[in-house]
Amino acid sequence: MLLRMSSLFVRTLREDPADAEVPSHRLLVRAGYIRRAAPGVYTWLPLGLRVLAKVEQVVREEMAAIGAQEVHFPALLPKEPYEATGRWEEYGPNLFRLKDRKEADYLLAPTHEEMFTLLVKDLYSSYKDLPLALYQIQTKYRDEARPRAGLLRGREFVMKDAYSFDVDDAGLDASYALQREAYQRIFTRLGLEFVVVAATSGAMGGSRSEEFLMPTPIGEDTFVRSAGGYAANVEAVTTPVPDPLPYEDAPAAHVEDTPDTPTIDSLVALANERFSRVDRPWTAADTLKNVVVALGHPDGTREVVVVGVPGDREVDLKRLEAAVAPATVEAAGDADFARHPELVKGYIGPGVLGRENTGREDAVRYLLDPRVVPGTRWITGADVEGRHVFDLVAGRDFVADGTVEAAEVRAGDPAPDGSGPLELARGIEIGHIFALGRKYADALGLQVLNENGKAVTVTMGSYGVGISRAVAALAETHHDDAGLAWPAQVAPVHVHVVATGKDPAVFEAAQTLATTLDARGVEVLYDDRPKVSPGVKFADADLLGAPVIVIVGRGLAEGVVEVRRRSGVPGQPDAEQVPVADASRHVEELVRGLLA
Ligand code: ATP
Ligand code: MG
Numbered sequence: 001m002l003l004r005m006s007s008l009f010v011r012t013l014r015e016d017p018a019d020a021e022v023p024s025h026r027l028l029v030r031a032g033y034i035r036r037a038a039p040g041v042y043t044w045l046p047l048g049l050r051v052l053a054k055v056e057q058v059v060r061e062e063m064a065a066i067g068a069q070e071v072h073f074p075a076l077l078p079k080e081p082y083e084a085t086g087r088w089e090e091y092g093p094n095l096f097r098l099k100d101r102k103e104a105d106y107l108l109a110p111t112h113e114e115m116f117t118l119l120v121k122d123l124y125s126s127y128k129d130l131p132l133a134l135y136q137i138q139t140k141y142r143d144e145a146r147p148r149a150g151l152l153r154g155r156e157f158v159m160k161d162a163y164s165f166d167v168d169d170a171g172l173d174a175s176y177a178l179q180r181e182a183y184q185r186i187f188t189r190l191g192l193e194f195v196v197v198a199a200t201s202g203a204m205g206g207s208r209s210e211e212f213l214m215p216t217p218i219g220e221d222t223f224v225r226s227a228g229g230y231a232a233n234v235e236a237v238t239t240p241v242p243d244p245l246p247y248e249d250a251p252a253a254h255v256e257d258t259p260d261t262p263t264i265d266s267l268v269a270l271a272n273e274r275f276s277r278v279d280r281p282w283t284a285a286d287t288l289k290n291v292v293v294a295l296g297h298p299d300g301t302r303e304v305v306v307v308g309v310p311g312d313r314e315v316d317l318k319r320l321e322a323a324v325a326p327a328t329v330e331a332a333g334d335a336d337f338a339r340h341p342e343l344v345k346g347y348i349g350p351g352v353l354g355r356e357n358t359g360r361e362d363a364v365r366y367l368l369d370p371r372v373v374p375g376t377r378w379i380t381g382a383d384v385e386g387r388h389v390f391d392l393v394a395g396r397d398f399v400a401d402g403t404v405e406a407a408e409v410r411a412g413d414p415a416p417d418g419s420g421p422l423e424l425a426r427g428i429e430i431g432h433i434f435a436l437g438r439k440y441a442d443a444l445g446l447q448v449l450n451e452n453g454k455a456v457t458v459t460m461g462s463y464g465v466g467i468s469r470a471v472a473a474l475a476e477t478h479h480d481d482a483g484l485a486w487p488a489q490v491a492p493v494h495v496h497v498v499a500t501g502k503d504p505a506v507f508e509a510a511q512t513l514a515t516t517l518d519a520r521g522v523e524v525l526y527d528d529r530p531k532v533s534p535g536v537k538f539a540d541a542d543l544l545g546a547p548v549i550v551i552v553g554r555g556l557a558e559g560v561v562e563v564r565r566r567s568g569v570p571g572q573p574d575a576e577q578v579p580v581a582d583a584s585r586h587v588e589e590l591v592r593g594l595l596a
Contacts, residue, residue: 025150040147213427228419245375484545
């Protein structure tokens with residue numbers, strides 16, 4: 001494959017696009033790989049498309065290796081299957097919904113569990129047909145609230161989605177394990193660093209799921225790790241629940257005037273000054289902070305809920321949202337407080353919260369952090385302006401409608417499996433695997449006859465790779481100040497041959513080198529532009545990011561060409577002079593070595 005710069009459809013840009021926040025976005029646009037068509041919607045240009053195809057190829061090979069077969073569904077789908085599983089509503093504003101000319105409802109698919117389930121139901125009816133794994137590489141649509149960072153979070157993006165079908169739980173476990181191993185091979189081959197973390201299943205449903213995160217400070221996911229091997233998305237971290245405490249000897253609760261204590265710190269200071277305890281000073285962790293939020297339910301209703309957490313921790317809205325999925329979470333607004341005059345801002349306490357505490361069916365739902373076990377003693381709001389209640393004992397003086405994992409996770413918190421303190425890091429989700437179980441098969445009636453002729457519901461898994469996101473993740477981790485620096489496996493071409501100067505002999509030698517390499521199966525981009533300065537050509541080669549750059553120029557008079565490694569690794573020696581007669585063999589070997 002031989003591309004020529006003089007005719008290649010590409011324009012490199014010297015300026016960063018105004019809306020680009022991260023290097024991958026900046027460089028993919030500047031190097032002419034993608035162009036923005038609308039917010040979160042991108043056009044692929046020839047070089048970008050080549051990288052995308054290479055990532056897809058790795059994924060196809062690894063899917064084939066575990067026996068998964070490729071199919072292809074439409075992106076435009078009727079509403080009914082998604083209505084049957086509840087996701088037409090559950091997806092909320094993230095779903096692109098549209099109508100045809102007959103006013104029938106359609107959607108642009110955000111993911112395809114329903115369609116795969118129905119396809120298998122259509123064609124298969126016996127346990128003998130299983131296990132089965134199908135996949136597609138397809139464009140997905142999600143009207144993301146915050147499309148960002150170019151391909152990293154698009155509203156249209158390319159996903160590989162695979163689905164497994166098994167007759168029993170052991171089968172699902174085996175299918176899940178196969179996909180998990182395939183994912184490890186895919187990301188290793190692509191040159192993407194990854195961590196496998198326990199995850200929440202969100203709107204997808206199902207019993208168990210793991211995410212493949214690429215660690216990077218620009219990632220939107222926060223994950224935790226312990227030295228003992230625990231790893232989880234922060235949304236999936238569970239709090240070790242302390243043992244209940246005896247409270248027979250605890251003092252009775254008492255309400256006190258606490259003027260001018262708008263913050264937890266000021267409240268704690270006043271408590272220590274005026275109501276000091278004998279055993280130790282009060283700390284923020286002794287206060288119970290009641291945070292008002294509004295849940296948006298899939299059916300469109302809005303529910304005001306109060307979340308109680310120890311006052312030394314914030315409510316993490318992403319954790320809360322994962323815990324209440326498919327509902328979404330918003331900060332409570334003035335209208336919410338107006339509807340609930342019992343909520344006295346700054347002084348909200350359990351007295352007005354929850355069915356049991358209030359004896360009212362229509363009480364605001366009260367969800368508590370798991371640390372608030374029976375016997376714990378709290379300072380919290382007394383539901384009156386300027387007053388707090390002290391020594392309010394959980395289990396004795398108040399209860400909740402339920403517990404919720406909504407408090408922030410902090411570095412140093414204990415891992416739930418006892419494997420040590422947690423450290424926090426950020427990452428980009430590049431893959432996600434789910435043991436779905438029978439949710440979709442149940443909703444859509446996918447059954448097969450088992451060995452005894454009895455109809456049983458099929459159990460499923462679903463396995464996604466963000467293909468276009470992986471392209472961005474690769475750019476994010478493989479670049480330097482001058483531009484992209486692709487790993488050879490996914491580079492749009494292996495070698496970028498640059499001819500400099502005006503000497504026709506140079507262009508002849510470069511042309512010969514390019515065609516020889518091409519004939520040997522090396523992918524070449526040849527910068528044959530006659531009137532472009534060497535400086536511009538070098539800058540373009542660095543920006544485009546082929547892993548090997550060959551410069552045919554002045555050295556030709558002495559019989560040499562320059563071979564550079566575009567490693568993107570600062571300080572790595574990367575230029576050597578090679579006799580022109582050896583150049584094609586030398587470069588071919590170099591490329592084969594990089595691809596190996
Ligand atoms: P996120 O948490 O990033 O929104 P998700 O958990 O909703 O992603 P899944 O439904 O698990 O995503 O989709 C499978 C894979 O598709 C993800 O692991 C990710 O790599 C990719 N993906 C999801 N949403 C996007 C998007 N908006 N743009 C690009 N890739 C995406
Ligand atoms: Mg996911």
